[in-house]
Amino acid sequence: MTDLFRDASFFGGCEPKNSDKTDVAENSLVLVSFRISVWTGMSTEQTSVEEGAENMRRRRIVPASMLKVFSDFRVRAKALCAERGEPYLNGYVMRRCDAVSVERTLAIWRREFCRQRDEVFAPFYEKSVYDRSMGVVPKGCASDVICPSTDYVLRRISFEFDAFTLASFSGSRSSLQSFIQGLALRFAEELDLVRIAAESGAITDALLCRLEILKDRLLVWQGYREEFRDGALHLTSCISQAMRLKPYCRDKTSMLSEIEAAFKLLDAASRTEIEAEPKTAEPIAESAEPDFSMACGLEAMLARGKSLFSFS
Numbered sequence: 466m467t468d469l470f471r472d473a474s475f476f477g478g479c480e481p482k483n484s485d486k487t488d489v490a491e492n493s494l495v496l497v498s499f500r501i502s503v504w505t506g507m508s509t510e511q512t513s514v515e516e517g518a519e520n521m522r523r524r525r526i527v528p529a530s531m532l533k534v535f536s537d538f539r540v541r542a543k544a545l546c547a548e549r550g551e552p553y554l555n556g557y558v559m560r561r562c563d564a565v566s567v568e569r570t571l572a573i574w575r576r577e578f579c580r581q582r583d584e585v586f587a588p589f590y591e592k593s594v595y596d597r598s599m600g601v602v603p604k605g606c607a608s609d610v611i612c613p614s615t616d617y618v619l620r621r622i623s624f625e626f627d628a629f630t631l632a633s634f635s636g637s638r639s640s641l642q643s644f645i646q647g648l649a650l651r652f653a654e655e656l657d658l659v660r661i662a663a664e665s666g667a668i669t670d671a672l673l674c675r676l677e678i679l680k681d682r683l684l685v686w687q688g689y690r691e692e693f694r695d696g697a698l699h700l701t702s703c704i705s706q707a708m709r710l711k712p713y714c715r716d717k718t719s720m721l722s723e724i725e726a727a728f729k730l731l732d733a734a735s736r737t738e739i740e741a742e743p744k745t746a747e748p749i750a751e752s753a754e755p756d757f758s759m760a761c762g763l764e765a766m767l768a769r770g771k772s773l774f775s776f777s
Contacts, residue, residue, distance in 0.1 A: 494641060494689075495564035497546055498556030499571060499626035501539040501578075504618055506532050508610050524607035527593055531586060535622055538578050542626075545570060551651070551682075553644050560685075564628055571626050578624040586622070591615055645689055650735035652696070655679055656728045660721065668720060673707055676700050676724075692734035699727035 506527045549567050550559030559567065593603055594612045602608045631641040659675055680700040687694035703723035706716065 493561055494558050494631045494644065495561050496553060496556045496558050496629045496631055496640075497550065497564055497567055497571075497626065498554075498628070499542055499546070500623070501535070501542060501625075502621055502623045503532055503535040503539065504621040508607075508613075524610045526606060526610055526612055527590060528603055528605055531589060532622075534581055535578065535586075538574055538624065542571060542574065551644075551648055551686075553647065558631065558644050558648075561630075568626075568628055575624045575626070582619060582622050587615060587619060590618060645686075646735055646737075648686060649690065649692065649731050652679065652683065652693070653728060653731035653735055656696075656724065656731060660724050660728060663717065663721060663724065668707055668717060673704055676704055680704065690734050692730040696727040696730045699723045699730070703727075 506529060507523045507525050509523050545567060546557035546559070549563040550557035552558075594615075596603070597608075597612060631639070631644060655675075656679060659672060659679070662672060680697050683693045683697035683700070687697060700723065703720045706720060706723075
């Protein structure tokens, strides 16, 4: 896996540059995508076909405990990316500074993943196949199964990841705009659920915890939309009012007004695109070819023929 973040062209350059270009590089968003494939450790056999429906039977070849370490890597990678970014398409979008840390952590985990696959699991699987030929079946596994080759199994245990900078085009909808609008919509929907829960019941500490988490997420992305920053301020005011009082003394009316104000900001952000710099119209150079759009009849046919064939 190529470390794209150590590439000067990808990272925006490590040498001091113009302040405007440096700010753009630091504020750009990165999509981190990973795919961790884990073999099921089972074989699938077709038993019968009845009225077009296939009946399949699955039999275990190796114990599930031998594959659990690879599944744990997938859970850890997903938790790491979810902590630093927000889901988008087939990956997680995060700030460039967070993406550098995540990429390096994933690179370390990938090396350990491959070591576990090649140095621990591969010898165990080969030994398991040999033991089956001698009549020894692993505990919890089926006896009458066909074991695939070691290369076949190892190809189905893989760990790959990559990172891409979100494109930002002026004058047209870009992946950056699409992500920010989708993020605003996600924040608005989560806050709407909190608002419904607050209207139907008391302002509990669990509800305040959800508001605190949402506020922290808004502060992370406040540099990309002013509505995120203003919404975080409303939630901060709501939380500070509630924390000074006990649950049964909290004023629900004033808190709901702050939540409602934050919701309107986020809902408006989800419906409007990021303002892009207008493109300056470039002058259209006159074409050297004659314009045949207005020509008609025999003159048009002769003119087009002269332009296509040289009569010397």
